[in-house]
Amino acid sequence: MADDLVVLRGGSRDGESTKVEQGVTRLLTPSDGPGLLEVYEDSGDTAHVAGNAEQARVFVHAGQQGADDVAPEMLHAPSGS
Numbered sequence: 001m002a003d004d005l006v007v008l009r010g011g012s013r014d015g016e017s018t019k020v021e022q023g024v025t026r027l028l029t030p031s032d033g034p035g036l037l038e039v040y041e042d043s044g045d046t047a048h049v050a051g052n053a054e055q056a057r058v059f060v061h062a063g064q065q066g067a068d069d070v071a072p073e074m075l076h077a078p079s080g081s
Helices: none
Strands: 003-009 017-021 026-030 036-047 056-066
Touching: 003 026, 003 036, 026 056
Parallel strands: 003 056
Antiparallel strands: 003 017, 026 036, 036 056
């Protein structure tokens, strides 16, 4: 399965980009706050990310949730692209 480039808007990960499998519409990432996760959801928009020829899907910050019931392997740690 191919990967899509994604850029995050808002929250503690604002401006970070990463790759996700096609079809992903929601990301949980570690938060700066202890015991919390940042929630990002696909906005349906696209944007240019410097250094990349392809357009990135835009995921917007939808809030935070507690990390207690989420397995670590379910988290996505964005890396700059």
